[in-house]
Amino acid sequence: MLEIKNLYAGINGVSILKGVDLTVNPGEVHAIMGPNGSGKSTLAKVIAGHPDYKVEQGTMEYEVNLKKLDLAAMEPEIRAREGIFLAFQYPVEIPGVNNSVFLRAAFNEICRHQGAEEMDPIEFDQYLRQKMKLLEMDEKFIDRPVNVDFSGGEKKRNEILQMAILAPRLALLDETDSGLDVDSMKIVANGVNKLKSKNNAIVLITHYQRLLNYIVPDFVHVLSDGKIIKSGGKELAIKVETQGYDWLI
Amino acid sequence: MISTGLKPQKFIEQLRIKRPHSKDDLPPWLTNLHEEGVKRFSDIGFPDPKNEEWKFTDIAPITEKSFHFPDEKTIAELRSFNEYVDRNEPTIVFINGFFSARYSSLNGLEQGLTITNLAQAVKDQPKIIQSLLFRHDLKQENSFSALNSAFFKDGAFIQISDNAVCNRLIHIIHIVSQQNDDTVIFPRNLIILGRSAQAEILESYVSFSKIRYFTNAVSDVFVNEGAKLHYYKAQGESLNAFHLAGMRIAQEANSEVNTFTFSAGAQISRNDLSVTLDGEGAKAVLNGLYAVSGNQLVDNHTAIDHKPPRSLSTQLYKGILDGNSRAVFNGKILVRREAQQTNSYQLNKNILLSPSCQIHTKPQLEIFADDVRCTHGATIGQLNDDEIFYLQTRGIRKDFATRMLLCGFIDDVTGKIPNVSARTKIDELLTKIFPALKCKI
Numbered sequence: 001m002l003e004i005k006n007l008y009a010g011i012n013g014v015s016i017l018k019g020v021d022l023t024v025n026p027g028e029v030h031a032i033m034g035p036n037g038s039g040k041s042t043l044a045k046v047i048a049g050h051p052d053y054k055v056e057q058g059t060m061e062y063e064v065n066l067k068k069l070d071l072a073a074m075e076p077e078i079r080a081r082e083g084i085f086l087a088f089q090y091p092v093e094i095p096g097v098n099n100s101v102f103l104r105a106a107f108n109e110i111c112r113h114q115g116a117e118e119m120d121p122i123e124f125d126q127y128l129r130q131k132m133k134l135l136e137m138d139e140k141f142i143d144r145p146v147n148v149d150f151s152g153g154e155k156k157r158n159e160i161l162q163m164a165i166l167a168p169r170l171a172l173l174d175e176t177d178s179g180l181d182v183d184s185m186k187i188v189a190n191g192v193n194k195l196k197s198k199n200n201a202i203v204l205i206t207h208y209q210r211l212l213n214y215i216v217p218d219f220v221h222v223l224s225d226g227k228i229i230k231s232g233g234k235e236l237a238i239k240v241e242t243q244g245y246d247w248l249i
Numbered sequence: 250m251i252s253t254g255l256k257p258q259k260f261i262e263q264l265r266i267k268r269p270h271s272k273d274d275l276p277p278w279l280t281n282l283h284e285e286g287v288k289r290f291s292d293i294g295f296p297d298p299k300n301e302e303w304k305f306t307d308i309a310p311i312t313e314k315s316f317h318f319p320d321e322k323t324i325a326e327l328r329s330f331n332e333y334v335d336r337n338e339p340t341i342v343f344i345n346g347f348f349s350a351r352y353s354s355l356n357g358l359e360q361g362l363t364i365t366n367l368a369q370a371v372k373d374q375p376k377i378i379q380s381l382l383f384r385h386d387l388k389q390e391n392s393f394s395a396l397n398s399a400f401f402k403d404g405a406f407i408q409i410s411d412n413a414v415c416n417r418l419i420h421i422i423h424i425v426s427q428q429n430d431d432t433v434i435f436p437r438n439l440i441i442l443g444r445s446a447q448a449e450i451l452e453s454y455v456s457f458s459k460i461r462y463f464t465n466a467v468s469d470v471f472v473n474e475g476a477k478l479h480y481y482k483a484q485g486e487s488l489n490a491f492h493l494a495g496m497r498i499a500q501e502a503n504s505e506v507n508t509f510t511f512s513a514g515a516q517i518s519r520n521d522l523s524v525t526l527d528g529e530g531a532k533a534v535l536n537g538l539y540a541v542s543g544n545q546l547v548d549n550h551t552a553i554d555h556k557p558p559r560s561l562s563t564q565l566y567k568g569i570l571d572g573n574s575r576a577v578f579n580g581k582i583l584v585r586r587e588a589q590q591t592n593s594y595q596l597n598k599n600i601l602l603s604p605s606c607q608i609h610t611k612p613q614l615e616i617f618a619d620d621v622r623c624t625h626g627a628t629i630g631q632l633n634d635d636e637i638f639y640l641q642t643r644g645i646r647k648d649f650a651t652r653m654l655l656c657g658f659i660d661d662v663t664g665k666i667p668n669v670s671a672r673t674k675i676d677e678l679l680t681k682i683f684p685a686l687k688c689k690i
Contacts, residue, residue: 048642051634076641077650085642092639096657096664105653106643113644145657162643 001026001201002047002170007058008226009046015056016042018226024170027198031212031237032205034223035245040205041089043223044172048086049076064169080106081113083169083200087159087176094146099158100128102146103165110166131164135191152179160191167195172203177211189214209241224249257294257392261287263315264400264433278379279371285387286398296392305577305609306519306548311491316433316463319345324352325427326457333422333455333677335670339364340420341405346434348403361413361446363406367439370406378406381439381471385497391521394495397467401437404466407450411443411473418449418670423464425456425487431463438468442476442504449479451671454494455678456487456514464515466494474501474528479509481671485678486514488543495521502528502557509666510537510566511675512547513682519548526553526560526588535564538662540683542571552581555588555618562592567662568599569655569683570606580625581613588618595625600632600658602685655685 002024009017016039024030034040046053047060049071060071064082071079094102108118119127128142135157147155156176163171173192177185192215196202204215212220212234220236221228222245230236230248240248265287275283295312296303322344324330334340334352341364342352348366355364371378387398405421423436442448454464464486472478486492492515498506512518524533539547553562568576578597599608612625632654640650666672680687 050638075647076638077644077646080642080644088639088642092633092636094636094639094654094657096660097653102640102643102653105649106640106645109644109646109649166643 001063003059003061003063005059005061007046007060008056009042009053010056011042011053016226017046019058020223020226020228022221022228024201024203026169026201028219029196029202029204029215029217031217031220032203032223033207033220033237033240038223039226040223041174044086044174044203044205047071047172048084049074049079051076062170077109080166081110085163085166085168085171087156087163087171087173089174089178091147091155091159093148095148097146099144099146100125100142103128103162106162107165128165131161134164134194135161136187137161153181153184156180157184157188160188164191164195169200170203171195171200172205174205175207176204177206177208185211186214209237212237222248257291260295260312261290261399264318276371276375279382282382282387283399286390286395286400289387289390289395290392290399293392293395302391302550302579305575306517306546308493308517310517311463311493314431314463316431319425319428319432319434319462321345321426321428322347322349323426324424329457330424333453333674334420338417338420338670339415340422341366343403343405343423343436345425345428345432346402346423346436359413359415359417361410362415363408364419365406366403367406367437368403370439378439381441381469384471384499385469391495393465393493393521394467397435397437397465397495401435401467404437404439406438407440407448409442409446409448412445413443414447415449418451418668421450421452423454423466425458425460425462425464425490427458427460430461433463433465436464436466438466440468441471442473442478444473445475446473447477449481449668449671451481451483451674453483453485453674453678454492454514455483455485456490458487459489460487461489462487463491464494466492468494468496470496470498470506472498472500472504472506475503476501477505479507479668481509481666481668481675482511482520483675483678484512484514484518484520485682486518488514488516488545488682490515492518494519496523498522498524498533500524500526500528500531500533503530504528505532505534507534508536509662509675510535510549511679512537512539512549513541513679515547516544517546519550521550521552523552524554524562526555526562527557529557529559531557532561535562535566536662536665537566538568538659538679539566539576540569540679540686541574541576542683543574544572545574546576547574548577550577550579550581553583553593555582555584555591555593557587558589558591560588560591562594564595565662566597567659568597568608569602569658569686570599570608571602571685573603573605575607576609578608578610578627579613580611582615582623582625584616584618584621584623586617589620591618591621591623593621593623597627598658599629600655601629602632652685652687659686
């Protein structure tokens with residue numbers, strides 16, 4: 001699904017990723033851990049296409065529906081329409097833009113691109129309410145401006161709601177667990193688990209092993225100074241949790 | 250302030266030669282008023298850039314020209330006009346300054362509602378019109394309201410009698426249609442709401458052409474005790490036009506006025522909106538939106554005079570600027586010594602879409618009472634790249650994302666328009682001139 005080879009990328013002329021190799025197949029859950037500043041969030045942003053980050057070297061090949069796509073050559077919205085989703089570490093507040101209007105606009109853009117039928121407001125409203133139940137979200141969020149005056153936890157839930165609505169092939173969750181209390185984390189993790197299938201893949205970026213108790217990864221990678229220095233199974237996350245990163249670096 | 254740089258005499262003389270009506274047609278008091286206007290304008294002349302009130306608004310492109318009165322009375326762009334007008338609503342139309350009975354819809358008006366053209370009202374109810382027109386001290390008028398007093402010929406006269414409620418939107422349209430460049434119109438509108446009367450009025454200035462002309466308008470609005478008015482002003486003039494307008498609102502006790510001032514057209518435009526809160530418990534809510542691009546200049550000057558105790562004013566003006574455009578917002582709030590327990594809020598927010606546009610924003614508070622609450626604020630910003638990226642990662646195209654954000658930005662102004670018909674018309678007018686505000690999803 002995603003094959004990243006020898007990826008170098010940076011911002012303002014400073015390299016942050018220095019030769020990342022990562023292969024993600026459908027049905028897999030990958031966790032990326034690593035110390036602060038190791039480039040975890042940058043990797044997510046580069047895959048999603050943040051314009052501030054420049055790819056300096058290497059390739060990102062994304063395979064979907066038997067098409068092989070060169071991600072670096074695609075606008076962020078095209079990546080999204082091809083099924084890549086980034087749940088933000090710090091979701092952006094958008095005053096004046098109603099949550100359901102925004103979600104329907106996004107949903108229909110993606111449908112149009114994929115040749116699926118668009119939904120009218122009434123159909124979409126039902127679809128939205130059903131997905132909100134999955135995340136135990138209050139209906140008041142339907143008509144509120146996107147993320148405005150949402151608590152930290154509500155914002156994170158709203159991210160996963162968007163993931164549920166847009167049904168991506170490859171979901172990148174950037175520290176979705178940060179700022180969540182245990183109960184909220186269980187709800188979010190439960191939502192993510194329900195969205196998991198053999199056709200899609202999830203990449204979790206996290207500092208802590210805690211989330212991985214709820215969303216169990218098939219692979220754990222440790223990123224340090226822009227490179228993946230160690231890959232393993234879920235036991236690697238437990239080892240990092242108890243021993244830190246020093247033994248790896 | 251007396252300016253010396255520009256020559257008002259020449260400007261006036263050119264117009265006087267071709268005065269559209271002979272003095273004999275008019276009652277002496279009206280001729281007298283015009284003469285007073287000429288005198289006042291000759292005395293003070295055009296404001297020059299040293300005038301604090303006009304510091305950022307250079308009107309040389311206007312004063313350098315020689316204008317003449319139009320003579321065409323037809324609409325060349327009928328299709329656009331018909332799209333804009335709803336003939337099921339009370340509508341009074343002026344084409345190139347001339348009242349048009351043909352395009353107006355003034356039959357079957359609500360009980361207690363009078364809509365006519367001012368020239369007719371002068372004949373029908375001279376005493377009332379005379380007293381209203383002289384309500385403002387001519388010796389205090391600024392340059393352009395004096396100029397309007399000197400030359401106005403017609404405009405809308407709207408009277409809503411005591412306790413009358415008009416549920417339909419009343420539409421005043423001043424349209425300038427295809428003709429030679431450099432004509433000038435001087436609309437004068439007079440609106441009076443009786444005690445506890447209620448109305449919603451839209452005043453439109455439109456042209457569906459690219460011609461150059463000058464609109465110098467004045468609207469006087471009198472709102473009696475307990476009356477409630479929503480007043481929308483939509484300025485969608487030709488992009489080559491000049492629009493300098495004054496609106497003066499006088500409010501009695503417990504009255505409520507909500508104004509919405511929209512500016513998108515004209516090369517140079519200015520709104521001088523002054524509100525006098527003359528009775529206890531009067532409330533004024535002033536909202537505004539300007540969206541300009543290219544080399545446009547838009548200037549909004551508001552002035553609120555809190556006279557009695559316990560009055561309230563709030564202002565929210567938002568602006569979007571692109572290209573090399575410039576905007577000015579100056580919000581003056583005067584709280585007199587007697588005006589204890591005044592509440593007054595003012596906020597001006599701007600988004601600059603290009604590095605070469607400019608906004609000059611200034612609050613101007615003069616407070617003489619000690620028990621008041623006044624706040625003001627101004628922001629100038631750009632569209633946030635992170636917000637755009639966020640929307641893009643949800644599959645939304647960059648230009649669509651930009652539009653969504655801009656529409657979100659103006660939503661707390663446009664969303665406050667309670668009248669659907671007014672909102673639709675204003676939306677049509679704005680998006681035609683400034684397509685980035687097209688928000689329909």
